[in-house]
Amino acid sequence: MADSVSSAAVAEFLYREARLLDTRKFGEWLEMFTDDAVFWVPAVGMDRAYTTDPETSLNFIYISGRAGLEARVFRVESGGSLASNPLPHTRHLVTNVLIDSDGPSALQASANTQVVAFCEPRGQQILTASCEYVLRKESGSLRIARKKVMLLEYVIDGYFDFFTI
Amino acid sequence: MKANGDLRNRRSFADYIDDRPERGIFRVDRSIYNDPEILEAEYRNIFEANWVFLCHESFVRNPGDFFATHIGRQPAFVVRKADGSLGCYLNACGHRGATLVTARIGNTSQFVCPYHGFCFDTGGKCIAVTAPRTGWSEQRLDLTEFDLTPIARLDSYRGLVFGSLNADVPTLREHLGAACALIDIWVAPAPQELEIVAGFSIYETACNWKIMHENGPDAYHAPVVHNNFAQAVTYREKRETRAGVTKTDTGRLIGRIESASYDLGNGHTAFWHKRRDPEAFPIYAQRDELSKRFTPGQMEWIMGRGRHMTIFPNLLMNDLASTHLRTYRPIAVDRMETIIWCIAPAGEPKEMRAARLRKFEDFFLPSGMATPDDVAVAESAQKASFAFDSKWTNMGRGAEFRVDGPDAAARELGMSPKASTNSWDHEVSMQGVYRRWLELMERGEERRRG
Numbered sequence: 001m002a003d004s005v006s007s008a009a010v011a012e013f014l015y016r017e018a019r020l021l022d023t024r025k026f027g028e029w030l031e032m033f034t035d036d037a038v039f040w041v042p043a044v045g046m047d048r049a050y051t052t053d054p055e056t057s058l059n060f061i062y063i064s065g066r067a068g069l070e071a072r073v074f075r076v077e078s079g080g081s082l083a084s085n086p087l088p089h090t091r092h093l094v095t096n097v098l099i100d101s102d103g104p105s106a107l108q109a110s111a112n113t114q115v116v117a118f119c120e121p122r123g124q125q126i127l128t129a130s131c132e133y134v135l136r137k138e139s140g141s142l143r144i145a146r147k148k149v150m151l152l153e154y155v156i157d158g159y160f161d162f163f164t165i
Numbered sequence: 166m167k168a169n170g171d172l173r174n175r176r177s178f179a180d181y182i183d184d185r186p187e188r189g190i191f192r193v194d195r196s197i198y199n200d201p202e203i204l205e206a207e208y209r210n211i212f213e214a215n216w217v218f219l220c221h222e223s224f225v226r227n228p229g230d231f232f233a234t235h236i237g238r239q240p241a242f243v244v245r246k247a248d249g250s251l252g253c254y255l256n257a258c259g260h261r262g263a264t265l266v267t268a269r270i271g272n273t274s275q276f277v278c279p280y281h282g283f284c285f286d287t288g289g290k291c292i293a294v295t296a297p298r299t300g301w302s303e304q305r306l307d308l309t310e311f312d313l314t315p316i317a318r319l320d321s322y323r324g325l326v327f328g329s330l331n332a333d334v335p336t337l338r339e340h341l342g343a344a345c346a347l348i349d350i351w352v353a354p355a356p357q358e359l360e361i362v363a364g365f366s367i368y369e370t371a372c373n374w375k376i377m378h379e380n381g382p383d384a385y386h387a388p389v390v391h392n393n394f395a396q397a398v399t400y401r402e403k404r405e406t407r408a409g410v411t412k413t414d415t416g417r418l419i420g421r422i423e424s425a426s427y428d429l430g431n432g433h434t435a436f437w438h439k440r441r442d443p444e445a446f447p448i449y450a451q452r453d454e455l456s457k458r459f460t461p462g463q464m465e466w467i468m469g470r471g472r473h474m475t476i477f478p479n480l481l482m483n484d485l486a487s488t489h490l491r492t493y494r495p496i497a498v499d500r501m502e503t504i505i506w507c508i509a510p511a512g513e514p515k516e517m518r519a520a521r522l523r524k525f526e527d528f529f530l531p532s533g534m535a536t537p538d539d540v541a542v543a544e545s546a547q548k549a550s551f552a553f554d555s556k557w558t559n560m561g562r563g564a565e566f567r568v569d570g571p572d573a574a575a576r577e578l579g580m581s582p583k584a585s586t587n588s589w590d591h592e593v594s595m596q597g598v599y600r601r602w603l604e605l606m607e608r609g610e611e612r613r614r615g
Contacts, residue, residue: 041532043364046224046232046270051364055519058364058507060532062523071401075534080393082545083537121544122371156368158544159537 001107001137010109010135011097013142018092018113021163026073030066034136038146039063041165044154060151061162072162083159088119090164106136106145113149117164127165128152178206178606182599183557189564191596192557198373198550204498210609211478211602212237214331216340218480218492219243221361221506222324225251229272229287235494236330241316242266243326246287253319253328254289259311289313323352324359325480343429346580347474350466351482351508353459360511361490362522367504368531370540372547374478374495377503378598380539381475381483382426382434384589385562388418390542394528394535395419409444410520413527416441417471417485424589425574426563427582432477432601434594435582437470437574438485446484447517451510462577470574473589477601482508486528486535487521499547505529560599563591 020029033039041060042050051057063069076084096112110132117125134146149165181203183192197203217236220243224232231244233256240256242265258265263280275292276285282295291311294300317332322345327337338345352359370377380386395415402412416422417438426436443449449468456464466472473483481491493503507525509518528535563586572585586593 043366043530045363046365048269054522055515056363056522058362058366058522058530059526060366060530062526065405067401067404070404071397072534074400075393075397078393078396080396081534081538082390082541121541121548154367156366156531158370159368159531159540161532161537 001102001105004102005099005107005135005137005142007097007099007109009142010099010107011094011111013135014094014097014109014111014133017144018094022090022092024087024163026077026163030070030073032142032144033066033069033147034138034143034145035066036064037066037069037144038148039069039162040146040148042148042150048154050150060160069162076161076163084161086119086121088117088122088125088164090115090117100132106134109133109135113165115164117160122158125158125160125164126153127160129165178603178610182603184596184600186564189561191560191564191592191599193560193599194556195550195558196553196556198376198547199498201498204373204495206606206610207495207602208237209613210606212494213239214329214609214612215334215478215605216318216327216329216337217478218476219253219319219326219328221359221490222251222321222326223358223361224270225326227272229274230270231266231268231273231276231287232270233266233268236316236328237494239330240264241328243319243328244287248288251319251321251326252287252289253316254313255316257314258283259285259291259313260294265313283311285313289315323348340431341476342431342433343427343580343582344433344435344474344476346578347429347435347472348482350459350463350578351472351484353467358511360509362507362509362518365504365506366530367502368540369496370501370503370543371499372501372540372543373499373550374493374501375602376543376546376550377493377501377539378475378478379595380543381473381481382436382594382598383592384417384424384426384436384438384473385592386539386542387590390538391418391535393538397534398527410447410449410517411523412442412445413486413524414440414442414445424587425572426586426589426591426594427575427580428584428594428597429474429580430583430597432598432605433475434598435472435474436589436594437466437472438589440469440471443468447513447521448510450514450517460577466574466578475598477598487525489525489529560592560595563588563593564596566591567593 040062043058043060054062093114094111098110100108112130114128129149129151132148135142136145181194181197220232225243225245228245228247231242233242242256243253246252256266258278260283265276284293286292291308316328316330318329320337395418398413422439424438471485475481479492488508490508491505495501566586567584
């Protein structure tokens with residue numbers, strides 16, 4: 001991007017995202033995304049490779065536009081979802097942060113994550129992923145234009161949502 | 166571990182089902198969800214003694230294509246043989262029993278065991294062993310000793326492949342019975358054929374398989390458990406404009422709508438509900454073309470009715486939130502594995518396919534906005550099944566609305582269910598599931614006793 005962003009700044013940005021999820025400040029977390037943001041968790045095919053084209057193949061989650069993410073937040077905070085009530089507590093571990101490319105209007109970064117979720121009925125769940133981000137600057141602040149989460153444990157024990165990955 | 170103190174007094178499986186139709190009473194003893202001995206008997210008498218769903222034919226379209234799965238406890242794989250016919254073999258090398266097929270899906274001209282290198286053709290014949298001359302005399306080496314074990318029966322209906330480890334079963338057509346009319350309209354709208362869309366999901370749930378199997382025909386829970394789904398998509402659709410096929414029809418979750426449910430016989434079930442917004446479904450775009458090929462009655466089923474069907478014991482298909490096919494198996498008395506695919510008419514326009522997928526991801530999958538709540542309820546019911554002093558699970562709802570045979574809607578389709586009721590939220594079809602369960606458990610034990 002024109003005023004270059006250091007990898008330390010990108011890492012701090014991702015740590016802040018993680019903390020907002022862990023502290024359940026989902027409203028502030030949503031503000032980190034652009035209005036047209038894509039949130040994508042590909043599924044795998046029966047050949048055990050991640051699906052690559054959301055228009056023609058199935059995904060765990062494919063949301064285009066922040067309203068779709070807002071609906072997910074609305075649901076888990078509504079109290080009406082048994083799977084989200086009680087809401088599991090999480091600890092996001094974010095590591096291996098790298099800037100992969102830096103273009104004129106956006107940069108691409110990647111990170112590995114491991115998220116430990118715990119709630120009393122189900123106990124502990126650990127989901128590990130490699131994440132790819134497209135970050136843009138909007139009115140001086142970094143925003144997430146795209147977040148792609150590739151889960152290691154694609155055979156799911158129970159269920160997961162945006163805040164447990 | 167004995168789950169319940171009075172197991173030693175068990176006389177028959179009939180003790181677990183309190184079925185008194187004259188009084189409209191139907192109850193199931195909850196220890197069938199947590200008793201390991203019951204699961205052993207179910208493996209023996211249900212999953213490994215009758216037709217079970219294996220896969221879709223598109224997984225094994227060309228010679229050498231294979232798909233690995235399970236029949237009850239037993240690992241098996243389906244393969245398209247060199248002569249074009251289908252085979253299904255237990256997935257254990259005929260020599261020392263290593264797992265022969267380790268991929269879930271693939272294509273090969275021969276299967277090579279990873280342990281000692283024995284080779285098998287797609288017809289299950291052992292065609293080569295490692296170092297034959299230094300281990301056997303020429304007279305003694307008989308490769309047929311190592312041939313793979315085929316399953317007893319294998320057949321398909323409209324692309325759905327079923328198998329049975331027991332030869333003494335009726336034909337697949339007889340087994341599916343009334344369900345065939347429903348399967349026909351699932352497959353028929355496809356201009357070419359039904360496609361299993363790329364990408365799938367496997368998830369494990371900490372409950373007995375029957376709790377989730379019951380949740381299929383149970384529409385009574387939908388407006389309760391999935392009210393939050395309806396609220397969430399309503400919230401979303403206030404914040405972004407959606408039209409046509411990108412809209413979500415939540416009519417079934419927020420208010421009374423016309424519906425019906427069916428005991429299809431042989432433990433199979435179905436229900437439908439009237440769609441409030443048929444335009445929200447991808448198939449709507451094909452209505453002109455389809456109306457040339459189908460009767461008005463069939464068109465009402467295809468366009469106007471959300472549909473759900475379970476084939477006992479391990480197949481679920483529905484066209485409610487989106488179009489889906491699911492199979493499942495018990496892996497322990499309190500644990501099950503579910504595999505789920507999106508199904509679609511092959512060759513549908515790209516924007517219809519994308520809309521179908523987004524609807525699917527919204528509702529289903531362990532990451533959807535509805536399936537996790539089904540899983541959470543099922544797991545809570547598993548825990549509560551240990552409340553032995555409150556031992557009956559009650560499935561009597563709608564008993565007085567039961568009529569033998571088809572209702573008007575079923576007649577439109579040419580479907581002949583065992584019984585119909587006038588609401589999708591009745592529990593009558595579940596009674597059919599447990600009557601079949603009991604029939605198979607008793608028949609299996611009789612066979613065992615000789």
